[in-house]
Amino acid sequence: EETRRVGTDFEAKHVVVTAGGTREPIDPVRYIGNRSTGKMGFALADAALDRGARVTVIATVTPPRADRYDAVEMVETVSDMRVAVLKACQAADVLLMTAAVSDFRVAKPAEHKMKKQGENLVLELVQNDDFLLELSDDFVKVGFAAETQDLLDNAHKKLVNKRLAMICANDVSAPDAGFAVDTNRITILHASGGQEALPLMSKYAVAHEILDRVVPLL
Ligand code: CTP
Numbered sequence: 781e782e783t784r785r786v787g788t789d790f791e792a793k794h795v796v797v798t799a800g801g802t803r804e805p806i807d808p809v810r811y812i813g814n815r816s817t818g819k820m821g822f823a824l825a826d827a828a829l830d831r832g833a834r835v836t837v838i839a840t841v842t843p844p845r846a847d848r849y850d851a852v853e854m855v856e857t858v859s860d861m862r863v864a865v866l867k868a869c870q871a872a873d874v875l876l877m878t879a880a881v882s883d884f885r886v887a888k889p890a891e892h893k894m895k896k897q898g899e900n901l902v903l904e905l906v907q908n909d910d911f912l913l914e915l916s917d918d919f920v921k922v923g924f925a926a927e928t929q930d931l932l933d934n935a936h937k938k939l940v941n942k943r944l945a946m947i948c949a950n951d952v953s954a955p956d957a958g959f960a961v962d963t964n965r966i967t968i969l970h971a972s973g974g975q976e977a978l979p980l981m982s983k984y985a986v987a988h989e990i991l992d993r994v995v996p997l998l
């Protein structure tokens with residue numbers, strides 16, 4: 781177990797963290813998902829807690845330390861996550877949006893388990909709205925951009941379009957910085973300009989690096 785860093789700089793602050801990958805139902809037993817395991821989000825939730833924050837976790841997978849947080853809301857779909865985030869952010873100082881949010885959902889999920897019919901299956905998908913855009917700008921919003929190419933260009937567009945204070949860009953094609961591992965290597969892009977490439981470190985250490993940069997924005 782990694783040595784924990786404790787502090788008081790997030791005392792009286794409400795930090796909302798989303799974690800994990802959303803699941804969009806195809807039928808009652810199947811879903812469209814992604815490889816996110818929630819590890820970066822849970823590391824941020826733990827680090828914020830260790831620095832005195834009140835922490836709300838909105839997750840698609842059960843946090844290993846769920847009992848420690850002030851509130852845990854389990855969600856499945858993007859629609860569920862949207863409702864939970866909009867509600868929690870009414871009284872938030874910081875939103876750390878690590879969740880891998882599905883860009884599409886199945887237009888009409890089947891009511892019963894689907895049976896094979898013919899050779900092919902065509903699913904109609906419709907785009908989900910980006911609920912970050914619905915949030916007010918009077919608190920600190922931090923986004924995450926998992927990319928496999930054009931990392932910094934893509935991340936910078938998201939930073940601007942989504943009106944974020946920071947975005948953490950992450951090349952998930954690297955084996956030590958992607959899904960389901962305990963390490964990460966991010967570049968932080970700031971709305972105020974500039975970018976910082978951090979070395980490989982544990983997700984818990986990355987979490988503190990991110991929180992260090994949130995403090996002056998509070
Ligand atoms: N996000 C969100 N709502 C969505 C999609 C994404 O809130 N419907 C958030 C993610 O949680 C993340 C950030 O926006 O913090 C960037 O997500 P990403 O999927 O990289 O961005 P997209 O705008 O969906 O662009 P892309 O087409 O590259 O997937």
Ligand code: CA
Binds near residue numbers: 881882883
């Ligand atoms: Ca996306």
